[in-house]
Amino acid sequence: MGLISNGSTIFDAGSMSAGFGGSMTFIKKLTASSSATLSFVDGSGGVVLDNTYKEYVFTFKNIHQATNVATLSFQVSTDGGSSYGVNITSSFFYASHQESGGSTQLYYWTARDLAQSTSFQMLGEDAGNSNEDNYAGKLTLFNPSSTTFCKHFLSDVQSTNRSNFSTRANTGGYVNTTSAVDAVQFKMTSGNIDSGDICLYGIA
Numbered sequence: 001m002g003l004i005s006n007g008s009t010i011f012d013a014g015s016m017s018a019g020f021g022g023s024m025t026f027i028k029k030l031t032a033s034s035s036a037t038l039s040f041v042d043g044s045g046g047v048v049l050d051n052t053y054k055e056y057v058f059t060f061k062n063i064h065q066a067t068n069v070a071t072l073s074f075q076v077s078t079d080g081g082s083s084y085g086v087n088i089t090s091s092f093f094y095a096s097h098q099e100s101g102g103s104t105q106l107y108y109w110t111a112r113d114l115a116q117s118t119s120f121q122m123l124g125e126d127a128g129n130s131n132e133d134n135y136a137g138k139l140t141l142f143n144p145s146s147t148t149f150c151k152h153f154l155s156d157v158q159s160t161n162r163s164n165f166s167t168r169a170n171t172g173g174y175v176n177t178t179s180a181v182d183a184v185q186f187k188m189t190s191g192n193i194d195s196g197d198i199c200l201y202g203i204a
Contacts, residue, residue: 022204024057029200032193034066040200041081042182049182051145053202058184060157060198063135067191068128069162072135073120076144076151076175077183084185085118090173094125099164112169116176122189123155124169128162134196135159144181151175 028047030038040058042049049056063072075084092112096105112122127133137157144151155171175181186198 022055025053025202025204027200027202030198032063032196032198035193037185037187038193038198039081039183039185040198041077044081047200048202049144049184049200050180053204054143055203056141056144057201057203058139058141058186058198059201060135060137060139061196063196063198064133064194065127065129065135065188065191066194067188069126070129070188070190071122071126072124072157072159072186072193073122073189074139074184074186075118075120076141076181077185078177078179078181081183081185084120084183086181087116087118087176088114088121088173089116089176090114090121090171092122093170094167095169096125096161096165096167099166103165109169112171114173120187120189121171121173122169123171124157124159125161125165125167127159127167129194130162133160133162141181141184147178147180150177151181 032038040047040049076086077084078086090113092109094107094109114121124135135157139155142152152174157169159167161167
């Protein structure tokens with residue numbers, strides 16, 4: 001049975017018709033091994049971060065940190081990765097629930113938002129470095145190759161807190177430049193990324 005809207009077939013026999021929705025294309029996976037940074041640079045090592053796609057998604061899987069009480073963060077480059085420090089304005093929302101059920105939190109965390117700052121944007125709450133602690137989630141960057149508009153981003157990151165909390169952070173904002181963004185770098189606010197994968201996808 002198909003789905004038809006205003007005379008146009010959208011779904012038929014479980015398949016989406018051409019022109020409706022975009023496909024997600026895998027581009028590159030970087031695997032951490034006591035890594036100070038993980039960097040995706042357009043044109044380097046098979047990375048595509050240009051006008052091929054209007055939307056790019058980075059996924060985080062089992063990102064484990066070497067140092068206790070640190071946070072996954074990112075910044076961008078407009079010069080092929082020679083420097084990372086473009087102005088970012090953002091907001092940071094946070095929710096947590098302790099394993100014991102003894103404490104819950106939901107708030108806007110002003111200390112982790114940025115206002116025209118060249119600092120790295122934090123993507124989560126401070127996690128622990130025990131064997132069970134890690135980050136998972138995604139960061140979406142919209143139209144980074146635009147030379148007309150600023151570059152918006154959204155993140156949704158789940159982590160295991162050092163004090164046995166399940167934590168979820170949602171960050172949104174924009175990179176305030178009309179230059180094309182051609183590289184994205186991830187790092188911990190302290191110490192190395194001990195292990196885990198970050199994958200890059202393009203959405204048509």
